[in-house]
Amino acid sequence: MTEIESLDQEREKRAFDIPEIRRDFPILQELTNGKPSVYLDSTASSLRPEQVVGAMLDYYHKCNANIHRGVYRWSEEATFKYERAHGKVKWFLNARSHKEIIFTRNTTESINLVAHTWGRANIKEGDEIVSTVMEHHSNIVPWQMLAQEKGAKVRYIKVNEEGKLDLSNIDEIITKKTKLVAVTHMSNVLGTINPVAELAKKAHAVGALILVDAAQSVPHLPVDVQALDIDFLAFSGHKMCGPTGIGVLWARRNLLEAMPPFLTGGDMIRSVTLEGSTWNDLPWKFEAGTPAIAEGIGLGAAVDYLASFGMDKIRAHEIEITRYALGQLREVPDLHIYGPRKAEERGGVVAFNLGEVHPHDLATMLDRDGIAVRAGHHCAQPLHDFLDLPATTRASFYIYNTLEEVDKLVDSLYRVRKVFKLA
Incomplete structure (x- = not known):
């Protein structure tokens, strides 16, 4: 593990050159409906650079074997790469140990893992779980089900x-x-960035723990789990230039040690007899069966890719493009934007509605101009109900987006206004 821990050393930073960055994403050269593709849906899933795809292909081409189970070279090399990816994530989050890094399938599974293990062991009748109305369904439904099972209550900010x-x-x-x-x-x-550290202090003051859904923050801004002083954190690889099918649960080591396994079988086992079983060390205790090896290696490559720029530069770019987008979109008649007014208070996400045009119709019209946005309730129905909205259109930005693409979005919105006779 010494080679894993050596990743703590500061890495050389790459210049934040957007034309150069875009060359890392060949899919951006593809045409959509005969027009240059403008991908504005990274909040749902980011694109993947050649470096990540290459790292996964390298595993398949050079050491395609199972991990922890072979003494031959391919297996040992695959094991090293997979374990090294845990070390990279540890470094990325400033966690205390790679043992606190659990690979799951996605944010949803990470949250469900906590609900089924820590939650079932610690939530009792009469207890309360606090969430917010702006949560993704993945951070509402597991707590509703746990509360129903235990006779507890979920309250919402x-x-x-x-x-x-x-x-x-x-x-x-x-x-x-x-x-x-x-x-x-x-x-x-x-796009609101919530005061997690402040909420952590409030939670700890009454003896409660705090779980953070960081699916949208880890890909876009520096996240330090020690500085935030939180207890659980969950995020997904596919939103941060990594592959689908891989996510992370970070938790304090003492909590993970005390929590029972989520799934059983395979690599999470230390020993099995007909009378009983014992569990493997962390993090393998929570990684049952053959894991997503290529995807884990790909996630490690995604961490390398983002770290090569520095998350501070990525955040600065998104503030710039979001500030520009907010300014340009506010000039479009009949368009209503939701969320904080200042770019510094939000991520690279802009949800809006254009007059009485249904978001699905709007997204379809934008697609004709080669622009990909998301339309619907974005797995956040309680928030839309609270805002009295059936749906919204959402444009989201990442490292490969440009100010010129914002202009294309705005020009397309004016064309939609004419088609629907809003002009």
Whole structure:
């Protein structure tokens, strides 16, 4: 593990050159309906650079074997690469140990793992779980089901007119009855960046733990689990230039040690007799069966890719493009934007509606111009209900997007206005 830990050393940073970055993503050269592709749906899933795809192909071409189970060279090389990826994520989050890094399939599975293991062992009748109305369904439904099973209650922090959490009565919501606060670090609709460190202090003051859905934050800004002083954090590889089918649960080591396994069989076992079984060390205790080896290696390559720029530069680029987008979109008549007004208070996400045009119709029209956006409730129905909206259109930005692409979006919106006779 010494080679894994050596990844803590500062890496040489690559210049943030967008034309050069775009060359890493061959799919951006593809045409959509005969027009240059403008991909504005990275909040749902980012694109993958050649470096990540190459790392996965390298595994398949050079050491395609199972891990931890062979003493031959291919297996040992695959094991090293897969374990090394845990070390890279540890470094990326500033976790204390690679043993705190659990590979799952995605954010959803990570949250469900906590609900089924820590939750079932610690939530009791009369307890309360605090969440927010801006959560993705993945950070609402598991707690609703756990509360129903245990006779507990889920309470929700509301959203104010600025699209931020309404913390005016937070001491009435987070109380001695609270056992867990489950909150998104960044809203996948409003783009709001929530004060996680402040909420962690509130939770810990009453003896509760805090779980952070970081699916939208880890890919876009520096995230330091020690500085935030949180207890659980979940995110997905496919939103941060990594492959699908791989996610991460980070948790404090003492919590993971005390939690029972989520799935059983395969690599999570130390020994099995007919009378009983014992469990492997962390993190393998929570990685049952043959894991997503290529995907784990790909996630490690994605960490390398983002780290090669520095998350501070990525964040600065997204602030710039989001500020420009907010300014340009506000000039479009009949267009209403949701979420904080300042780019510094939100991620690279802009949800909006254009007059009475249904978001699905709007997204279809934009697609004709080669522009990919998301339309619907974005797995955040409670938030849309709270805002009294059936759906929204969402444009989201990442490292490969340009100001010129924002201009194309705006020009296309003006064309939609003419088609629907809003002009």
